[in-house]
Amino acid sequence: MGTWLTRARTASLAGHHRFGAWALALVAAFIAPTELKAQTTFSDDETARIAALGPWPQSVPADPGNALSGQPWAEALGAQLFRDTRLSGSGQIACISCHSPIQGFSEPRRVALGAKQHVRNTQGLWDIGLQRWFGWDGGADSLWAATLRPMLSELEMAGSIDHIANRFRGEQHVIDAIRSHGQDPAALSDTEFTVFLSKSIAAYLRTLTSPQTPFDQFRTDLLSGNLAGQARYPEAAKRGLKRFIGEANCVVCHVGPKFSNGEFHDIGRPFFTGVGQVDGGRYAGIQRLRQDPFNLLGQHTDNPSDSDARKTRTVTLGQSNFGQWRTPSLRNLSLTAPYMHDGSIDTLRGVVDHYADIDPTRLHTKGEAILKPMTLSDVERNDLVQFLKTLSVAERD
Numbered sequence: 001m002g003t004w005l006t007r008a009r010t011a012s013l014a015g016h017h018r019f020g021a022w023a024l025a026l027v028a029a030f031i032a033p034t035e036l037k038a039q040t041t042f043s044d045d046e047t048a049r050i051a052a053l054g055p056w057p058q059s060v061p062a063d064p065g066n067a068l069s070g071q072p073w074a075e076a077l078g079a080q081l082f083r084d085t086r087l088s089g090s091g092q093i094a095c096i097s098c099h100s101p102i103q104g105f106s107e108p109r110r111v112a113l114g115a116k117q118h119v120r121n122t123q124g125l126w127d128i129g130l131q132r133w134f135g136w137d138g139g140a141d142s143l144w145a146a147t148l149r150p151m152l153s154e155l156e157m158a159g160s161i162d163h164i165a166n167r168f169r170g171e172q173h174v175i176d177a178i179r180s181h182g183q184d185p186a187a188l189s190d191t192e193f194t195v196f197l198s199k200s201i202a203a204y205l206r207t208l209t210s211p212q213t214p215f216d217q218f219r220t221d222l223l224s225g226n227l228a229g230q231a232r233y234p235e236a237a238k239r240g241l242k243r244f245i246g247e248a249n250c251v252v253c254h255v256g257p258k259f260s261n262g263e264f265h266d267i268g269r270p271f272f273t274g275v276g277q278v279d280g281g282r283y284a285g286i287q288r289l290r291q292d293p294f295n296l297l298g299q300h301t302d303n304p305s306d307s308d309a310r311k312t313r314t315v316t317l318g319q320s321n322f323g324q325w326r327t328p329s330l331r332n333l334s335l336t337a338p339y340m341h342d343g344s345i346d347t348l349r350g351v352v353d354h355y356a357d358i359d360p361t362r363l364h365t366k367g368e369a370i371l372k373p374m375t376l377s378d379v380e381r382n383d384l385v386q387f388l389k390t391l392s393v394a395e396r397d
């Protein structure tokens with residue numbers, strides 16, 4: 001709008017456009033005064049809330065129970081394995097088949113298609129090392145367990161431990177890696193061998209840190225009082241940000257530098273996956289976690305006394321966990337459409353509409369009273385979308 005205004009004014013001054021001055025008056029009459037002054041300001045309290053959404057990037061903790069975490073040779077091996085179709089039962093599916101790097105390590109399908117039809121959307125993997133529970137339902141308590149899971153899942157790669165171990169036992173680069181870790185490859189059981197591969201992939205995934213975004217730049221400029229820098233951040237995004245940290249209550253769950261509290265909530269998305277079939281969300285996740293021989297309480301963890309295992313020991317299961325999903329990070333959203341655990345919303349505008357028009361009777365667990373319908377105009381909804389877009393470097397839509 002600003003550019004057009006300037007152009008209209010220039011044209012009328014130059015006398016080339018006889019409707020220039022008239023057009024300018026008309027435009028001025030239709031734009032609210034705030035729009036002309038272009039100034040959304042933030043109070044001290046709001047500035048403190050914005051400060052809590054950074055800094056970025058964050059340092060990534062080690063993967064619990066994974067002695068290979070942070071080892072450069074393991075990261076390099078993991079990067080190769082991530083692209084290797086031989087980890088799958090059919091020999092045709094690699095991690096990268098679903099987790100595409102140019103799509104934020106997710107994919108445009110609503111729900112994944114692996115060895116069988118999945119019921120869930122492929123999660124993006126940027127910044128995955130900052131999570132403490134993995135999967136939409138938190139069914140894994142470490143990154144290496146979350147990496148082993150798809151290899152063995154019937155819906156995803158449908159591999160088996162002995163097949164995977166046998167396929168890679170003869171690979172020189174794997175043998176070298178195991179030796180460099182001070183172990184004898186021949187002495188490892190098939191399970192230990194396959195766990196070693198999953199820990200290497202997890203070491204690689206931990207290095208995936210997404211870059212700074214226009215929002216991060218604005219936050220820095222706001223905190224340092226750089227007015228020229230602040231002016232470069234779009235006015236619509238500022239208004240959206242104000243609502244995000246304010247009356248829309250989004251920061252209650254999408255909080256901190258990764259825009260997620262890492263916890264599980266019900267936001268009223270459907271949980272039926274077919275006639276008579278439901279996806280239990282966190283409820284199913286806790287059951288899966290407890291039965292998983294590869295959880296942090298099991299014998300394959302490299303550090304049995306790891307204090308991280310406490311979260312697994314103390315997790316409790318309740319009816320309210322039904323229909324809850326892990327709050328997703330909001331970074332790189334422009335790359336990871338469609339949205340939600342079942343990929344049921346195609347656009348960011350669709351997500352904002354879901355929250356604005358939320359049906360409280362759809363919230364099947366109690367206690368999410370944070371979410372209430374909001375009367376938002378078209379412009380106000382678009383403001384939230386514009387803000388969310390500034391949490392990505394590249395834009396797709």
Ligand code: HEC
Binds near residue numbers: 122124137143
């Ligand atoms: C068929 C598609 C498909 C393949 C192949 C696949 N994934 Fe996934 N990935 C998914 C889906 C779907 C989810 C969400 C699963 C859930 O919530 O149960 C997911 C989730 C994850 C997560 C958890 C992300 C988070 O935010 O918590 C990690 C880590 C992961 N995958 C890594 C891998 C690795 C490593 C491989 C290869 C060994 C792989 N995936 C292969 C589809 C796939």
Ligand code: HEC
Binds near residue numbers: 325351368
């Ligand atoms: C009560 C906690 C909570 C609040 C408040 C909340 N969210 Fe969410 N958000 C979630 C959860 C949980 C999901 C995942 C739900 C699912 O997969 O079905 C989600 C999903 C999303 C997604 C999709 C991300 C993806 O990768 O699929 C976006 C975008 C989003 N929320 C934005 C917002 C905005 C904007 C607001 C404020 C209007 C907001 N959220 C308020 C918990 C919350």
